Amino acid sequence: MSGLADPPPLDEITGPIDQQRFDQIRAANRPVVLRGLVEHWPAVAAGRQGGAAIVAYLHQCGSARPVTAIAAMPAENGRFFYNSDLSGMNFVKGQGQLGMFLDDLLRAADLPQPPGLAVQSEGVAELLPAFAQANRLDLLAHVPARIWIGNRIRVAAHYDVKENIACCVSGHRRFTLYPPEQIANLYPGPFESTPAGTPVSMVDAHSPDLARYPRFADAWASARQATLAPGDAIYIPYCWWHGVESLDPVSILVNYWWNDGQPAGIGGPYDALLHALLAYRHLPPGQREVWRGMLDYYVFEKSGDPAAHLPDHAAGVIGKPSPGLFDKMRQIIRQALG
Template sequence: MTSLPAPQAIDQHIGGAIDQAAFDALRSAVRPAVLRGIAADWPAVQAANTGNRAMVDYLTARAAARPIGAIAAAPSELGRFFYTADLSRLNFIKGTGALDAFLEDLLRAAELPDAPAMAVQSEEIAALIPAFTQSNRLDILPGVSPRIWIGNRIRVAPHYDAKENVAVCVAGRRRFTLFPPDQIANLYPGPFERTPAGTPVSMVDLANPDLGKYPRFAEAAQHAVQATLEPGDAIYIPYGWWHGVESLEAVSVLVNYWWAPGLPDGIGSPYDALLQALLSFKHLPEDQREVWRTMLDYYVFEKGGDPAEHLPPHAQGVLGPASTQLFDTMRSLIRQ
């Protein structure tokens, strides 16, 4: 088996709190960063440091009476939420129930030698645990609604988000392995239609990469960066960076903040546009695809500069400055 280099360590900010100016400067580098101890004073982190029962009691005492979604995979899957061997379906089941029941099941599973993988994923904290956000705050993102992720020793395949992300480790340790967006071809993305993580995931198992089947992953590994978070630590993940996540403890809690700054009101979804592009361009003859590649570079990515600069403002139409009216006009043209 070909050996791969160990991922490089992610840059760290050490010292707990970080002010807005320092956080903005960190983001401007467009590189992942670890924020050590940024949430060490959270009551939830302090409860987690007391023990698993204290963590569960802290969440249960503040939870609203509403159902949650949860997923579970058999012990044979070794904690990996992924596909069955033939890719015909996902390798886990979904269900709904009460948070307190899930948490008690999580504690019982912690005593088993071969526990199933269990997770509650991406629940909005404001709706599920309203009092949590009042006591556990991230001041650098005051207007972003946090989400909570709870589970045991699980592995999530590398995937990307069309958002920026700050993920705070509350209980248990979590290992993050990241790759820059330009490594997409070397990560072998899976299907669009059925995915464990919303967007396509890498088909490569980071714990045991098969270079015979996925040889280009050897190049992706040259660009990998990694960090292990302790309770109270956070990681900043830039827009579009691929990240695989491994929870290392029997009880693991993470709070994350997704946001996409700078988006004009009414703009369309880039992910939807990608699907539309696959529909419209992928199966054209190559000479026609080359024409449209040139069109996109000119109109969308503006490689030759502003495509409307030679037109007076009243004649720029859909090439004009962003506005909700402009986007409504575009949608009307598409519908026609």
């Protein structure tokens, strides 16, 4: 970071985590490093032996279907991002067998300036059933695991509308975390086309242009950072921004995304954000303030339950949550949208 000091380290917990301790971690709503959480995995034992060993292990697990891989030119220095005018991405996509990708990854490790290579967010149970059986996280036995494989690559800071535990299997990964309220200081990019699913920070944290993005200095002041080794994991709370750097020629991570506590059938908050942009953003300022008050009252309940003064049978769409109520609301929205 040019002119900016390194962020302080994230808090850490070492050793096994039982369900009670995990519930406490989640309730604190702060990111934390879980040292050695998956050090017992056979895949981690292979990962500690180096790139060739973990690739051999994955070959032995067998791959059940093709994968989608992305590649960036060597000049991008492993940064998966937009092209220079934001008309597209700086990487290309292709499909093929996982074994071929793994062999390419090993060959690229010997190049002085390799391309950036990655297979991202593939379902482990479908792609590598034997891996899924041998490498399990009992804390999240109900959550499907996803695997990320690549070389020295960088992913811009972004957020997930889920909680996340990410487990380092091979190589080292550096995570830089920012609280959700830093969104304005991270300068999010476009909604419609993104490298990572949700908007990403437009700031290159390796060499931030503070003349163009001056508020990033405030985001960086709030950042916390950690480097994971094989067997380590990190808990990332709901919607925390995180930039991720893979630091070795063969880098593998397994993660778990989940959303406990949300009522069955609820709408997607991200979808609602897009609808809110459509409905509110371009109103005259006075009208926008009126609707801010409406949202505070009905949605964020700043004055308490908006249906508290109504009998249950008359509460309608502000009544108690249920799949039936959410279905009714969807019908109303579909009618309103025509």
